Amino acid sequence: MLAMTGQGSFFGKVMSRGAQLAAKQIKENGGPEFVITIADHESGLVPPAVTGVRRLITQNKIKTLQTSYGAPSEAIIPLVQDNKVLTFNGGGSSPGQLSKDYLWMTRMLFAYDPTDGALTWLAKNQPNVKKLAVVGTNENGVEVWKEKAPRIWPQLSGGSIVATEIHDVGATDFAAVIARVKAAGADAVFTVSFGDDLGYMVKQFREANYEGPIVGIEFTDQAAKVAGATYDTYVFATDYFDVESKNPFTAQFVEAHIAEYGEPPEYYGSNYYEQVFVIWELMRRVIANGGDPQDSAQLQQALIDKPEFYSVYGGDEGTVGTMSFDLNDHSISKPMGVFGVKGGKPYLLAPIKKVSASDDPASALLG
């Protein structure tokens, strides 16, 4: 269930490409034929998401589901649980989706997990930054601007949150937000906004002569196109997908993607690519145990029995990367980092890790 139309249709395109490429590779290498049917949630709308998934279950008889975005994915939880459809979210994973039977995240929690590392990096590298403005939306990352950033920023810097600005998803005009942030005297901006909004925001902040650091939690080439050269002043923290990685799984994925679509894969595409391989691996395990690979309950049990899988994240020249599901909350652990941008391309500033609420948030910064 992807965003095939509307403002987020770019995400739907790259996610579906990743899934379809994986299905093609598996079939070409003697594996089963995955029939991929796509439902469109029209870039985050709940009604078409529910209708679409209901159709996928009743008419297409799906056994597994790849979902995206926060609100639509939370809305379909009762449907996938009632019908026992093993579901993976590699897009808008959120705390509201944790610990839900049949629903598993294949990316770090959007905004929530990288926030500790991002704010620690900011406090450590910009010690004069005390007054922080937080900008976000009501779609994703809500827990960060409501609870996490106000809680940990004073601990990390001795400073305070001086402005919290919420904007509509898909906004292109940030003049009012910028005016209020500047009037509040914010030394830096931390944003959990996503998509093209980020590009417009960074561009307009810089055009308004705002010189403080702007730290976010996402990078897409599309937002970089919007922001142009101003994006080189942007810093972000996430489980960023590196197309230059020497991880053999990644290298063959990138090569195949370029051969198939004429361009390298993108972050979100990589998540949906490896999800299909996770499903295939689960099917193989179930078959090896004499079970039914069309039974989602058995597939989920196989995941619980051994939650480690190969990943296009991490690894190195001689080692395939791995990822591991947390059996308590159904989240995932992947390598994360704080990244700068140069010439429109990200580069690693410091590796970071996920920390729990009871840990010292400063321990998230590894570099």
Place this chain on the structure above:
Amino acid sequence: MFSFQLFSQLLVSGIVIGSSYALLSVSFGVIYATTRIFHFAHAIAYTVASYASVTALAKAGLPLWLALMVGLVVAVALGILIELAAYRPMRRRGASTLALFLTSLGLTIAGSNLIQIVFGPENKPLPGFPMKTFAVGAVTFTNLHLLTVIVSWVCIFGVVVFLKKTKYGKATRAAQSNQQMAMAVGIEMDGVSLLVFMLGSVLVGVSALLFTLGGVASPNMGLSPILIGFIGVFLGDRERFRRSARRLRARSGYLVVRSVAEW
């Protein structure tokens, strides 16, 4: 606590974005007031203008100013095409206002999906505008903001002058006031309709290109601004809109509302 800095910046920002929306409202309103068609497909003219300019710049290698002209021409051509191929045949068959609106809505959905199929969902920048920021005290604005305000109001004043001072403008006003009476005195309604579609399309094209110079073209870029433009028309009062002399007052009212909303 009152902040003069915040007030000044929001006022300036409100004027900039409000001017843009005022232009969109006029572009929509001039069509609506004359034809009574809720021309939702205006969003496609907005989008197509941007894509045409981007293509002319990136693929044909035209200079920026010429690429912008191409965008305007294509927007006008699309407006004419929609009127001639969709609305006019339906009007002649006595289609209701609702049927025309649904046609427009269908064109919008099909158009944005067609653009996505042809150009892909990726953003398309329109580079080359020499962006510069000005600061007056704590208030900042860019040369594109300035250009947006100036061009928008020049266009709006141009429409007012056209409607009040020219033969075709007076015919348009007559049609807006009473179509039956206008036809009785020899005004040809098909011609007037075509004229307002051309006028509205060129205005929406200008608005789209001003936006794209500071952003990107994307398949659904027209929907949000056109919806806000509709609000501007209704704030201006659709009946009052027919009286061009009062139009400026309505648009100014919209600017004030927009500034307050920004606050």
